[in-house]
Amino acid sequence: MANTDDRLQQGLKALREGNAAEAEAQLQAITTEGAAPASTWLALAFARVNLGQGDGALSAVDQALALEPRNLRALLFKADHLDRMGQARTAQSFYQGALRVASGLQQVPPDIGQGLKRAQDSCDRQAAHYEDYLLEKLEAAGYRSGEHARFAESLDIACGKRDIQLQQPTRYYFPGLPQRAFYPREDFSWVSALEAQTAVIREELLALMRDGEHFEPYLEADPNRPTLNVSSNLGSMNWAACYLWREGTLVEEIAAQCPATMAALEQVPLCLIPGQMPGVLFSRLAPGARIEPHYGAVNSRLICHLPLIVPPNCGELRVGNHSKSWREGELLIFDDSMEHEAANPSSRDRIVLLFDIWRPELDPGERHWISQMLQAVKEYPEA
The missing domain is CATH 2.60.120.330 (B-lactam Antibiotic, Isopenicillin N Synthase; Chain)
Incomplete structure (x- = not known):
């Protein structure tokens, strides 16, 4: 009987060669034998999606994310898979999660870089669609752009076009004061x-x-303070x-x-x-x-x-x-x-x-x- 390492190598080789059925069999056997790492579950998800097993692929990538919630490849896989399944809105949360995780990294592998570009493009399209939808609903109710400046700013924030801007004094904060620019x-x-x-x-x-x-x-x-100001x-x-x-x-x-x-x-x-x-x-x-x-x-x-x-x-x-x-x-x-x-x-x-x-x-x-x-x-x- 092949040991776990042999099964893993056989499964990954089959996956690279396009033999999804053999890959799925080998990787599935590893997961049933004991505690498989997130990378094995993710490889299994790829094999299953190539076999057209949509729900099985989703179950496998969820196991990978349960083990490593910040795994970029798993986040991107699940987002792409949900998008293909017609669940674009749910996919956005995983695309956004991948972008948040990646924002703290200095370098990413090329394949992940391509996935992050795909994630950003998808988020941009969804944001534009969401904004158009909201404006259509509001204008149908009588709203006109340029009116009600504070509401207009809140709408831009809701659509991701502006950030929430709050008081952040560097020395002393007095609570309860209006947030007015x-x-x-x-x-x-x-x-x-x-x-x-x-x-x-x-x-x-x-x-x-x-x-x-x-x-x-x-x-x-100031010679009595560290020079941290980079202005x-x-x-x-x-x-x-x-x-x-x-x-x-x-x-x-x-x-x-x-x-x-x-x-x-x-x-x-x-x-x-x-x-x-x-x-x-x-x-x-x-x-x-x-x-x-x-x-x-x-x-x-x-x-x-x-x-x-x-x-x-x-x-x-x-x-x-x-x-x-x-x-x-x-x-x-x-x-x-x-x-x-x-x-x-x-x-x-x-x-x-x-x-x-x-x-x-x-x-x-x-x-x-x-x-x-x-x-x-x-x-x-x-x-």
């Missing part, structure tokens, strides 16, 4: 007065720029800053040269936390520069941009799933604890007055204790 400037009573001062603020900026000595890289390495802007003047307030401390030399700017900010609810916030600065993005996607430190504040110099075609600010262009004199207010990025594809500098304000949803008591807690964190002794 941009805030309407009309919601803030102080905005119109600030915007009215755009021209005089710009003049003070231009005077500073004539000196040519006040800007520095926005991102700088191309680290230490670069492509993204540069001139500070009026820095980490909660007034930069008196610059503030003295910008009296109109300082006066315009007096009615703004700046996020005041001694030694930490606000940051108030002229932020310059050079031609061709890009700010990579990143998250801000805390979600208890909002970031404001008052655009001062905006050349044509200077790109957009993306926050979460939403993008807005800068318009000179029109404030942008956004939550930087959501993923955001910006670029300046134009041929000139883009410069904004950047500052942070308290989230309007926080009451005075919450603001007080957030400030106290963040100060205590910073004062925590080394030993």
Whole structure:
């Protein structure tokens, strides 16, 4: 009587030579003799599918997946087999599972690479079909594209066209705050007065720029921390800053040269936390520069941009799933604890007055204790 290794070699040889019946007999014998590995069950599934035994092939690949749920060949086999059996919707979950497993791998064998391409193509077709189906049903019920912006975003997420975008601050998270990328400037009573001062603020900026000595890289390495930031802007003047307030401390030399700017900010609810916030600065993005996607430190504040110099075609600010262009004199207010990025594809500098304000949803008591807690964190002794 042939031992297990002999049966396996005979079965695999028969499978390669197209003798599915002999392969099925040898591999089936191995599985009935004892604990067969996932690879044997998968080979048996291939033999059975070549014999037209659809249900038997499905039973064999299920045994392989029970032993190795992340086996890429088994996942792809089951997806392909279900697709051939007319169960396209169920097949998608196994195609998607294979793609998720493969996303964590640096290299895959060529046969698996072909299967993953097939999986991606199938998922793309199914996603387009699903989106068309949903839109047809919704439009039949009276829905019109472009209406109800939040619902439209939810539909894009449901169809896999956008990701779920949530606050992910790198330092401190305050629960229960709305997940809003941009805030309407009309919601803030102080905005119109600030915007009215755009021209005089710009003049003070231009005077500073004539000196040519006040800007520095926005991102700088800290010798007391590991340099894990891989941004191309680290230490670069492509993204540069001139500070009026820095980490909660007034930069008196610059503030003295910008009296109109300082006066315009007096009615703004700046996020005041001694030694930490606000940051108030002229932020310059050079031609061709890009700010990579990143998250801000805390979600208890909002970031404001008052655009001062905006050349044509200077790109957009993306926050979460939403993008807005800068318009000179029109404030942008956004939550930087959501993923955001910006670029300046134009041929000139883009410069904004950047500052942070308290989230309007926080009451005075919450603001007080957030400030106290963040100060205590910073004062925590080394030993």
